[in-house]
Amino acid sequence: MCTDQNRVLVDLGLGAVGFEVPGLGSFAGGKLLDGLRAEGLTPGDADRDVPVKGLTFANARHIVDRAEGDCWNGTAEIIGPDPAAVRDPVSAVIEFLEPGEPVVPGLPAVPTPGHTPDHTSLLVTDEASDDRLLVLGDVMPAQAQVSETHGNFLFDVNADEGTKTRLTVSQDHQDEHTVVAGGHFAGSVFGRFLPARYQYGWAISKTR
DSSP, rough: OBBBBOOOOEEOOOOSEEEEETTTEEEEEOOOHHHHHOOOOGGOOSSSEESOSSSSSSSSSSEEEEHHHHHOOOOOTTTOOOOIIHHHTTTTTTEETTOOOOOOOTTEEOOOOSSSSEEEEEEOTTTOOOOOEEEETTTTTTTHHHOOTTOOTOOOSSSHHHOOOOHHHHHHHHHHHHHHEEEOOTOOOOEEEOOOOOSSSEEEEEEE
């Protein structure tokens, strides 16, 4: 996303990887740079990226919430962040956000704890129209959690807090002006929270 002064890239993914997690599923990555090129962009265009994942974007300042950064010492396990592959390479360029501090002017970080202790989402607002884009991050790793807010992901640090956060996020952003971006939602990344036509939960309506 771009502002008048900054280009911000949210979530750099895992890079060119392919591996199996027994009992969970398979992971594959490596299409981010192709997607950027299709939009006429290069890694050198980003001057900030969120969260910290690597130095492919060498001109960027790497941003992370301070409380979140303080929590994770790093591990080579899948929950990461791997000390050698991630934390050490960015140690000289990482910047920490204090509570309430925006990623860049006009781009606030929204506290959405549960998946991790101080997980944050981002809210982008078009000042001309009041339309908004809520970038969820890992608040809802699966579409099913839109209606089944009590469903928790295996790696959620605080399941109860994650449930409360999902319910609050869906209720607070249930309007025609807010588009939701669920990066983990296969086939329907963008949509809106709307009242479900059943007794409980919320539905996500695809945008056109």
